[in-house]
Amino acid sequence: MNKKLIALRDGFLRPGKSFIEGDIFVKLSALFMGAGYFRRKQFIKGLLITIFQLVVIFFAYTVAVPYLSKITTLGTVQRESVFNFETMKNEENDYDHSFKILLYGIICIVILTAAVIIYFTNLVRVRNLQLLAEKGKHINNIIEDIRAYKNDKFHMTLLFFPILGILLFTIIPLLVMISVAFTNYDQNHMPPTSLFTWVGVENFKNMFTNSVTISFGYAFKKVLGWTLVWAFFATFTNYIGGILLAMFINNRKTKFQKVWRMLFVVAIAVPQFVSLLLVRNFFADTGIVNTICSNIGLTHILQNIGLVSENITYIPFLTNPGWAKFMIILINMWVGIPYLMLIATGVLMNIPMDIRESARIDGANGFQEFTRITMPYMLFVTGPFLVTQFVGNINNFNVVYLLTQDVYVTLDQALANSRAKEIDLLISWLFRLTNEYYNYKMASVIGIMVFIICAIFTLIAFNSMIRGNKEENFQV
Amino acid sequence: MKKTIKSIIRHLILSVLAIVWLIPIIWLFCTSFSAYPGINISKFFPEKWTLQNYRLLLFDTDTVAQFPNWFMNTLMIAVFTCIISSMFVLMVSYAISCMRFKMRKPFMNIAILLNLFPGFLAMIAVYFILKSLNMTNTRIGLILVYSGSSGLGYLVAKGFFDTISKSLREAASIEGASQLQIFTKIVLPISKPIIVYTVISAFLVPWMDFIFARIILNSGISSEQTVAIGLYRMLDKTLINSYFARFCAGGVIVSIPISVLFMFMQKFYVEGITGGSVKG
CATH class of the missing domain: 1.10.3720.10 (MetI-like)
Incomplete structure (x- = not known):
């Protein structure tokens, strides 16, 4: 097996290995991500990662679940105007917006993927802390940790915002548009007035079809x-x-x-x-070059040799x-x-x-x-x-x-x-x-x-x- | 004798080529002084010369032509785009060129891959993202569009940083400088050419682009537009006969600063493209 594959496999196996080999606090970290840090007296880090965990869980329940549950259908409730007798006005129902479901669904998937990656690398990090502590080596305090971002981890500082920009303005939009290729999003299915849904590879088939209706x-x-x-x-x-x-x-x-x-x-x-x-x-057809060409007789010559049709008096540049x-x-x-x-x-x-x-x-x-x-x-x-x-x-x-x-x-x-x-x-x-x-x-x-x-x-x-x-x- | 004739022919050919290349520019310049507002299709040079078009464009705005507003909009967008993208480009290229880390190669491969997708494809979704944030038809929205993914255009600057000797950075590191200090106090001060190139090319983007601007600024309110879309709209079939000369005047006005910057930048452009590949 080549080196890259081995490295990749080890990368995937490492969190599991860390979990199995780690002490009770590493194992606890699988449930409370901050546990391992608190054990090593890295209280601020532990607090931050706990807050992060809570935010992700809150986000998953309030935002991700509602959108992701609809992503298989891209919405089922069409927009309608209903007359409300109490307010005596037309009111809109609680309709589904297919594009928003797709867009936010994909954003949720990206965020949750990132959270999962952080979760697993966290296990490895906590296990490394344990190893350092057991060997009696120095464990960084929070100030030293921050200082590392000016030094050994400086590339992370440099790349954080540019990569965030690329993610938001290139990668997520591209994922959305690639998904659109598998839906029927067109002029007849325009949110918010109507819904669109998944159609599989039909559009790709149409792209290579030549029939009476499809050209x-x-x-x-x-x-x-x-x-x-x-x-x-x-x-x-x-x-x-x-x-x-x-x-x-x-x-x-x-x-x-x-x-x-x-x-x-x-x-x-x-x-x-x-x-x-x-x-x-x-x-242009009535532009200055055509005026000059017809004045010097070029248009006529081109007509004679068949490069310009006889029916028009200009060169159709x-x-x-x-x-x-x-x-x-x-x-x-x-x-x-x-x-x-x-x-x-x-x-x-x-x-x-x-x-x-x-x-x-x-x-x-x-x-x-x-x-x-x-x-x-x-x-x-x-x-x-x-x-x-x-x-x-x-x-x-x-x-x-x-x-x-x-x-x-x-x-x-x-x-x-x-x-x-x-x-x-x-x-x-x-x-x-x-x-x-x-x-x-x-x-x-x-x-x-x-x-x-x-x-x-x-x-x-x-x-x-x-x-x-x-x-x-x-x-x- | 034979030599002089050859030399004359050589320079004659060059003159003819230069004239071919300059005809549209000369036409632009002349028409901008034409007293006739539409296109003169029978004569190359205007029949009557006037400064009217410039006066109308700069001081007498109407519902279609809001040139001073366009200019200020574009200038503002360009300044902020320039600041953000230059920072992004320099940061990414320095990290990729001078630092070694696990995600370096994957990042470069992903960047190549992403650059193969047509830009507009993403733009449609970006439009909806901005719309859900209420940022379409704002300058901030357009600034984000221009500078958001600018980190992907790191190649030319990386080529430059590759030429800076490694020992310089290592020496600084031994002296106790942090990576941050090496970047800001040692590498950046000796990278003036590439900084100038990056800054100017980022600054020029909003002046040249009419596609992304048209998608993001789609309200149709003239005073909110940029120079490029404003001038583009003047050539609408319904407007061209009363605005063509003014379009030319606008073209001349924006072309002058852009040309100056472009001339200044071009030598760095060549160094960037050829320099990077020689080193492989």
């Missing part, structure tokens, strides 16, 4: 396909473009290098919601599926290349000079130097970054949303039925489903799919990178 299967395939194509092109066009631009600017023959770099950075320093909304109007996809990738290059240029500049400056010089002495020309030295070095240094970029692009919402929201209308009825558009990424589809159509159940399914896809790519990439680790090649 999610069709839409999912299309959107997923475009998401992957987009992520691929967005990552690599920017990567290669950025490196080329950086090399061009950093070349010894280029004058005023800093000024050139500045000019490109200005473009990305403007917030995206300003620059991209502007570009969207720039390329952001309104035709093909054109829009092309433009989105193109405009994303405008957004992304300066970033990559900056990063590539930093990396290029770090290439060990002697590697380059020895290559030149061996007679390598510029192209060989690029393919044999510059690129491998770039890939080595920016490899992990490239993976995060790819995953980031799968979740890159801004470009697609800002360029096409309110502008792009899909003509594909099957896509429209499942609220998708040709140019949608999974993430923008998810956003529209929740924000405009309140279809939380399908949005959660898509969210889980996005997670699975990102996880697969990350795993593959990191695995192959570790296997092909060429660290020593570049270490001088």
Whole structure:
């Protein structure tokens, strides 16, 4: 058995072992968590842990039990207005709010899990105290215990609030939304007016079904396909473009290098919601680019070679599926290349000079130097970054949303039925489903799919990178 | 002779590229001075120049455009977000980089896992949590949303702390300094670059984000919004023809401070991303 598993098993067995081997006060601690501390004269600690125990028990009875007892059904009492003859007013009954039951239920589970962990580690701690006392070693008083949080346990002090934040604002919300994927929470089941309940894996089945009434299967395939194509092109066009631009600017023959770099950075320093909304109007059907194109006759030429339909008098930059996809990738290059240029500049400056010089002495020309030295070095240094970029692009919402929201209308009825558009990424589809159509159940399914896809790519990439680790090649 | 021609071509190509990159910015700047309030679709440069848009935006607010309010809201949110997230990021990255404890590796793995989930997915539930605490449509709610899980973005700063030599900390420890003192009196003072980077990037978030802000501040009351959603709404189909020039003026006003901060930050950005990975 491997080491990690043994460590894990021992971790689970330790509280039990402590209980069995411990003296009567350790055993008592299983009932009154403070008992062991009182025995060792750690009165404040004992008092605190007793208060903690009482609070948890009180919490469990008043909050956790009521919510957790309903979590299997997510509520049964629908909201109704009842006319009360005494007050002569409509009054609402004591209804169940499915989402609150789910949310608070999960919060309760998290809190109770934490309490159970504290309960078991408490046993181990009390047993350790006993061992210390038996060996006649010094037992910390409360001030020494607190001081430890500035020293040996300083990481706990540092991590406490950040982890609490992550728990509250990421982990619990994610658990809730993952659960929603297994319910029928949508526009027809919106609390507080109506209830929703568990439906098992039905939503996942629907996501891959293509029938007369459900077109999610069709839409999912299309959107997923475009998401992957987009992520691929967005990552690599920017990567290669950025490196080329950086090399061009950093070349010894280029004058005023800093000024050139500045000019490109200005473009990305403007917030995206300003620059991209502007570009969207720039390329609108009745926008200025179209005016110019039709003035110089470009629209006509494109019509003649069949790239623009004869029925329209403008180039549908952001309104035709093909054109829009092309433009989105193109405009994303405008957004992304300066970033990559900056990063590539930093990396290029770090290439060990002697590697380059020895290559030149061996007679390598510029192209060989690029393919044999510059690129491998770039890939080595920016490899992990490239993976995060790819995953980031799968979740890159801004470009697609800002360029096409309110502008792009899909003509594909099957896509429209499942609220998708040709140019949608999974993430923008998810956003529209929740924000405009309140279809939380399908949005959660898509969210889980996005997670699975990102996880697969990350795993593959990191695995192959570790296997092909060429660290020593570049270490001088 | 051949060299000069080559050099001219090289700089010509760069100029063309630079112009392509700057056209939208130039258009933004010019249109912000246009006397015509909507989009001029026939000419690139405005026909009549005026300062009217800036005057309207800054001193003459209406039900749609409340720019001074937006600016103050965003500034306040940004300052508090910046303080909380910077502290969280520096604390987490220092703990992960410089201290060794049992939960270190598990924490890093969980962080990678959590970062693979799309951000909005959690946002829907966060919205309901804030709603049950009556904190939607408040600045505090939005500050919590921006800074709550900021600890997950510790990687760049960790890369920096990894470069600080271990012997420095060990020496301090032998001299009798506590871990707290080592962190605040020894490591932080020599970590100015990464502190600047962390602070600026946290400060910029509320200025750039329009998605989380739109979900949390959904009352539709203009004076409560942030710059990003306020300006975004100006481009509604019904409003664009009377507000486009003012949108551009607003864009210019927010872009200037952001660009300055961004320029200042970019060199740390590069160091952070490349530095961390070289050391592996």
